Amino acid sequence: MKMNFAGRELDMTRCHVMGVVNVTPDSFSDGGKFNRPDVALERARQMVADGAAFIDIGGESTRPGAAPVSVQEELDRVCPVVEAVARELDVVISVDTSAPEVMAEAARLGAGLINDVRALQREGAPEAAAQASVPVCIMHIQGEPDSMQDNPAYRNVRREVSSFLTERMRVAELAGVRPENIILDPGFGFGKSLEHNLQLLAALEQLHILGHPLLVGMSRKSMLGHITGRDVNERLPASLAAATISAMKGASIIRVHDVRETVDAVRVVTAVKEAG
Numbered sequence: 001m002k003m004n005f006a007g008r009e010l011d012m013t014r015c016h017v018m019g020v021v022n023v024t025p026d027s028f029s030d031g032g033k034f035n036r037p038d039v040a041l042e043r044a045r046q047m048v049a050d051g052a053a054f055i056d057i058g059g060e061s062t063r064p065g066a067a068p069v070s071v072q073e074e075l076d077r078v079c080p081v082v083e084a085v086a087r088e089l090d091v092v093i094s095v096d097t098s099a100p101e102v103m104a105e106a107a108r109l110g111a112g113l114i115n116d117v118r119a120l121q122r123e124g125a126p127e128a129a130a131q132a133s134v135p136v137c138i139m140h141i142q143g144e145p146d147s148m149q150d151n152p153a154y155r156n157v158r159r160e161v162s163s164f165l166t167e168r169m170r171v172a173e174l175a176g177v178r179p180e181n182i183i184l185d186p187g188f189g190f191g192k193s194l195e196h197n198l199q200l201l202a203a204l205e206q207l208h209i210l211g212h213p214l215l216v217g218m219s220r221k222s223m224l225g226h227i228t229g230r231d232v233n234e235r236l237p238a239s240l241a242a243a244t245i246s247a248m249k250g251a252s253i254i255r256v257h258d259v260r261e262t263v264d265a266v267r268v269v270t271a272v273k274e275a276g
């Protein structure tokens with residue numbers, strides 16, 4: 001199944017790696033490192049050289065307790081980097097934002113994917129995503145980033161995540177988002193306990209029943225820290241394990257900080273699948 005990301009077609013039956021470029025001062029694992037367009041562009045260059053098919057550019061940290069960002073501040077952070085990457089690199093640019101204005105401007109500057117961790121819940125977001133006419137990733141979140149980890153609770157996390165995604169898809173399609181432009185994401189770490197995250201990963205393949213490509217993001221996340229006891233910069237092995245499991249279970253896009261290593265892990269999964 002091919003998907004068209006602002007002119008770049010990718011086969012969503014294969015597994016692609018998305019490199020994370022946070023243009024923020026306070027993102028949990030690399031906050032402040034790429035806060036300047038030239039540094040962010042160099043990071044994107046390296047990720048593309050390492051095999052990333054997507055670069056996810058975000059201007060708002062969604063870590064619990066992160067300072068809220070104005071739309072203008074988000075535009076000022078994200079747009080120069082989108083513009084620079086679009087000008088120089090042959091890669092699909094994903095914009096990690098919930099703000100309709102940022103979606104619109106990033107798409108105008110060349111972004112080929114809208115990645116909204118709030119599932120288009122902001123006023124005007126479904127319409128902006130439809131207007132942008134690029135694929136959109138709809139991710140499950142329970143509550144808001146600031147308080148989502150206070151006490152996440154579900155009767156049945158798999159069922160509730162599926163029904164949330166189904167409802168958000170309905171809203172998106174009513175606003176004009178084409179069904180073939182929708183990617184889904186269970187939202188690891190977004191209003192989930194470790195147990196909830198593990199149940200969702202264990203049953204990831206069940207989400208295929210919703211009929212859309214899956215994007216997953218567990219890279220360096222605290223769920224991996226809880227399992228291994230490792231600090232955030234010591235979580236590469238656990239991140240690779242999570243990426244490998246996701247690829248085996250049919251994820252189409254894996255969102256990571258460590259592209260080179262993840263590309264190799266996905267290559268092994270792909271080789272085994274193709275030998276099957």
Ligand SMILES: Nc1nc2[nH]c(SCC(=O)O)nc2c(=O)[nH]1
Pocket residue numbers: 020028062063096115116117137139185187188215216217218219221255
């Ligand atoms: N689609 C998607 N977008 C994301 N943006 C972040 S920001 C927090 C972090 O990188 O840990 N996580 C995700 C994720 O899991 N899925």
